[in-house]
Amino acid sequence: MTKVVFVYDFDKTLSPKDMQEYGFIESLGIFDPAEFWQMVDDTAKRHSMDRILTYMYLMIHESKKRGVTIKKEHFADYGKNIELFEGVPGWFERISAFGKSQRLEIEHVIVSSGLKPMIEATPIAQNFSQIYACDFVYNENDEAIWPAIAINYTTKTQFLFRINKGVRDITDDISLNRLLPNDMRPVHFDHMVYFGDGLTDVPSMKLITEAGGFAVAVFNPFDDKSKMVAQQLVLDGRVEYMAAADYSLNSPLERLIKLMIQHIANKDALRRWEVL
Numbered sequence: 683m684t685k686v687v688f689v690y691d692f693d694k695t696l697s698p699k700d701m702q703e704y705g706f707i708e709s710l711g712i713f714d715p716a717e718f719w720q721m722v723d724d725t726a727k728r729h730s731m732d733r734i735l736t737y738m739y740l741m742i743h744e745s746k747k748r749g750v751t752i753k754k755e756h757f758a759d760y761g762k763n764i765e766l767f768e769g770v771p772g773w774f775e776r777i778s779a780f781g782k783s784q785r786l787e788i789e790h791v792i793v794s795s796g797l798k799p800m801i802e803a804t805p806i807a808q809n810f811s812q813i814y815a816c817d818f819v820y821n822e823n824d825e826a827i828w829p830a831i832a833i834n835y836t837t838k839t840q841f842l843f844r845i846n847k848g849v850r851d852i853t854d855d856i857s858l859n860r861l862l863p864n865d866m867r868p869v870h871f872d873h874m875v876y877f878g879d880g881l882t883d884v885p886s887m888k889l890i891t892e893a894g895g896f897a898v899a900v901f902n903p904f905d906d907k908s909k910m911v912a913q914q915l916v917l918d919g920r921v922e923y924m925a926a927a928d929y930s931l932n933s934p935l936e937r938l939i940k941l942m943i944q945h946i947a948n949k950d951a952l953r954r955w956e957v958l
Contacts, residue, residue: 688789699715700715766804786947793815798816846871876896900924
């Protein structure tokens with residue numbers, strides 16, 4: 683069967699809030715998440731820092747300042763508290779089964795600016811063949827001491843190329859940058875579907891859609907601002923489709939995705955016909 687890869691952002695795509703808001707920020711004695719994110723914005727501007735590296739720096743810095751230990755096991759504890767949008771737990775198995783009925787193998791992958799150990803602790807982690815997300819270097823006491831990998835809006839596209847070229851090991855840059863003809867690449871971009879919620883997903887959305895794949899701007903159905911962001915992405919031509927982040931059976935999002943799967947399957951059938 684032909685492989686199709688579904689690529690998901692995480693925060694505000696599969697979950698309603700940024701994952702740091704499920705326990706970590708409170709551990710600092712900060713009970714309004716906006717205060718922490720304002721600190722991130724201010725620090726990034728003051729030092730001309732990448733915003734993702736800034737939040738990772740502040741997680742370590744503010745924890746040390748308050749005498750709070752920040753270990754990998756703590757991230758796992760926070761990850762268990764992450765809330766998911768309606769229908770997410772049953773989504774992956776159901777969509778994969780539909781893909782199989784169309785002679786397609788659906789693979790699910792995360793590419794997120796959130797934290798890998800938190801995502802790995804969620805009840806849906808086993809559905810993903812790969813989780814690309816930010817992480818830290820940990821010392822001998824398992825304490826976070828330095829960013830190991832930081833994924834921002836432009837570096838997300840690197841992982842799409844890794845999927846496209848079959849170079850899944852993030853330490854292998856040589857193979858990633860080696861010339862590989864399109865017909866030898868294991869997953870073409872027109873066999874990818876990207877799920878994201880905002881401007882940080884635009885480069886990935888454009889890369890996939892311009893190559894014939896699909897991208898969907900999802901929005902929180904209970905948040906007007908979230909819906910406006912998705913609408914603007916469509917109006918600006920950044921993405922063609924938008925839908926509420928309701929992953930339930932027969933939801934508008936599911937019906938849309940099934941049409942995309944059928945389109946890919948039909949397109950593949952026509953290609954096979956041409957060869958015959």
